[in-house]
Amino acid sequence: xxxxxxxxxxxxxxEVEIDKSSGFCFxxxxxxxxxxxxxxxxxxxYCLGDIVHNSLEVERLREMGLQTIEHDEFARLxxxxxxxxxxxxxxxxxxxxxxxxxxxxxxxxxxxLQLQRKIHKYYIETRADNIQLVIYGxxxxxxxxxxxxxxxxxxxxxxxxxDLDKLDFDRGICLFSQTxxxxxxxxNVVAExxxxxxDGVTFKYFDxxxxxxxxxxxxxxxxxxSHDWVYFVAGKKSSNGKMLFExxxxxxxxxxxxxxxxxxxxxxxxxxxxxxVCGATSTPKWLMxxxxxxxKELNAKG
Numbered sequence: 001x002x003x004x005x006x007x008x009x010x011x012x013x014x015e016v017e018i019d020k021s022s023g024f025c026f027x028x029x030x031x032x033x034x035x036x037x038x039x040x041x042x043x044x045x046y047c048l049g050d051i052v053h054n055s056l057e058v059e060r061l062r063e064m065g066l067q068t069i070e071h072d073e074f075a076r077l078x079x080x081x082x083x084x085x086x087x088x089x090x091x092x093x094x095x096x097x098x099x100x101x102x103x104x105x106x107x108x109x110x111x112x113l114q115l116q117r118k119i120h121k122y123y124i125e126t127r128a129d130n131i132q133l134v135i136y137g138x139x140x141x142x143x144x145x146x147x148x149x150x151x152x153x154x155x156x157x158x159x160x161x162x163d164l165d166k167l168d169f170d171r172g173i174c175l176f177s178q179t180x181x182x183x184x185x186x187x188n189v190v191a192e193x194x195x196x197x198x199d200g201v202t203f204k205y206f207d208x209x210x211x212x213x214x215x216x217x218x219x220x221x222x223x224x225x226s227h228d229w230v231y232f233v234a235g236k237k238s239s240n241g242k243m244l245f246e247x248x249x250x251x252x253x254x255x256x257x258x259x260x261x262x263x264x265x266x267x268x269x270x271x272x273x274x275x276x277v278c279g280a281t282s283t284p285k286w287l288m289x290x291x292x293x294x295x296k297e298l299n300a301k302g
Contacts, residue, residue, distance in 0.1 A: 014268070014272070014273065014275060014295075014296070014299050015273060015274045015275065016275045016276075016277065016292045016295050016296055017227070017274070017275070017276050017277070018276075018277045018278070018285075018288050018289065018292055019219070019220070019223045019276060019277065019278035019279070019288075021215075021216060021219040021220070021223070021278075022216070022220070022223075022277075022278040022279040022280070022283060022288065023279060023281075023283055023284065023285045023288065024052070024281060024282070024283070024284060024285070025109075025210070025212050025213055025281040026109075026212065027086035027109030027110070027111065027112065027210075028051075028052050028086050028109075028281060028282060030086065030107060030109070031051055031052070031083070031085050031086040031107035031109075032051065032052070032057075032061070034083060034105055034107040035047065035051060035061055035064075035066050035083055035105075035107070036061075036064070038081070038083065038105055039061075039064045039065050039066060042065070042081065043065050044065050044067060045065060045066050045067070045081055045082075045083055045105070046066075046067050046068075046069050046074075046077065046080055046081065046082040046083065047061075047066050047067065047068050047069070047082070047083045047085060048069060048070075048071070048074055048082055048083070048084055048085065048089065048093070049068065049070065049085055049087070049142055050068055050085070050237070051066065051068070051083070051085045052085070052086075052235075052282045052284075053234075053235045053237040053238040053239070053240075053241070053280075053282040054234070054235035054238065054259075054282045054283060054284060054287070055235055055236075055237075055259070056235075056259075056260060056284070056287055057282075057284045057287070066083075069082075071093075074093070074096065074102075075096060075100075077100055077102055078100050078101060078102075079100070079101045079102070080102055080103070081102070081103040081105060082097070082102050082103070082104060082105065083104075083105040083107055084104060084105065084106050084107055084108055085107055085108075085142070086107055086108060086109040086112065087108075087109070087112065087141075087142035087143040087146065088108040088109065088112040088113065088116055088142070088143055088146035088147075089108070089142075089145075089146050089149070090145060090146050090148070090149020090150070091149055091150070092149060093149075108146075109179070109210075111179050111210045112143055112146070112179055115147065115176065115179060115208045116146060116147060116150050117150075118176070118206070118208070119133070119135075119147055119150045119151060119155070119176055120150035120151070122174060123150060123151040123152075123154070123155075126172075126174065127154075129172065130171055130172065131171070131172040131173070131174055131202070132156060132167060132168065132171055132172065132173045132174070133151050133154065133155045133156070133174050133176070134155065134156045134157075134158060134167065134173055134174065134175045134176070135147050135148065135155050135156070135157050135158070135175075135176050135177070135178065136158055136159075136175060136176070136177040136178065136181055136185070136186055136189050137157055137158075137159070137177065137178030137181055138159055138178065138181075138239055139157045139159060141178065141239065143178055143179065143180070144157055144178050147176070147178070158189065160185070160189075161188055161189060161192045164189065164192055164193060164196070167193070169193075169196045169197050169198050169201070170198045170201060171201065172201055172202035172203070173193060173197065173201075173202070173203045173204075174202075174203075174204045174205070174206075175189065175190065175193065175203075175204070175205040175206070176205075176206050176208050177206075177207065177208045177209050178208075178209075179208060179209060179210040179213065180209070180210060180213045180239070180240050180281070181209055182209075182214070182217060182243060183207075183209055183214050183217075186207065186209060190205050193205075213240065213281055216240075216244060216281065217244070217247055220244050220247060220248050220251075220278055221247055221248070221250075221251040222251075223276055223278055224247075224248045224249075224251040224252040224255060224276060224278070225251040225252055226274070226276070227252065227274045227275060227276035228254065228271070228272045228273055228274050228275065229252075229254045229255075229268055229269075229272045229274075229275045229276070230248060230252050230254065230255040230256070230275070230276040230277075230278065231255075231256055231258055231264065231275070231276070231277050231278075231291055231295070232244070232245045232248050232249075232255055232256065232257050232258070232278055232279060233258055233259070233260075233277065233278070233279040233280075233283050233287055233288055233291050234257065234259065234279050234280035234282065234283050235259055235280075235282055235283075236259055238280045238281075238282045238283075240280045240281045240282060241257075241279070241280035241282065241283070244278075244279075244280055245257050245280075248278065258291070260287070260290075260291075261287070261290045261291045261293070261294035262294070264291070264294050264295065264298060265298075266298070267298050267299050268295070268298075268299055275295055277291050277292050277295070
């Protein structure tokens, strides 16, 4: 059921604005450009996991010849070409590619790649010192799996402050973050560890959150609060989308989450003058444009 606005109906023409700060981050843009470039020269290209957490964009690329596979299928491939998406992969994936004569098209985001190298270097330097290497991120997320792989599977993943109970606060701790986590969440984890760590025990932390993604949060709050009504567009699998939408809804209760334009089936309530369309780092611009057109069509006056 749609939220109800109490504003008076206005004769002013409806204004629909697409958030210029929303849409693909540069890592996703690069991965998609890599896929399109390869598909210009071949009929079939495999991608390890969805190239982006947006089913409509995945389907668009599938029609061009991009076939999504999972790790069990990857293990059975021989002599094929496989694209690694922006999230990155653990070392075991590259080792398997060499064993099976697979050509890798590496579209790992440069920010993620830099973080992988940093974690691996720190792991090598500290593994003899009994340091707990901790990653603040979503357990099972593709990027996090790649980061944990840099530590031979020894890193401890924490998703929230409550997960810190699994740490030993009498031993040294080094904390990193998944690149797409919220800054506030990271700071809360840091503060809790500082509060609980034993006196004289080492605690180091590295803010490894991508600023292009982190800045989406204040931007989307400002965008949502400046409109009467907001359609937030993202794939249902997108972690970034879920997080941003929650902030969007806090800033403007008249915010609706949709994954495609066809989900909009009713005209807007009376009194709505300014409508905003925004989305996640995995939301293509063309999809937000399609949503904007749908809004205009459904609300066209006589």
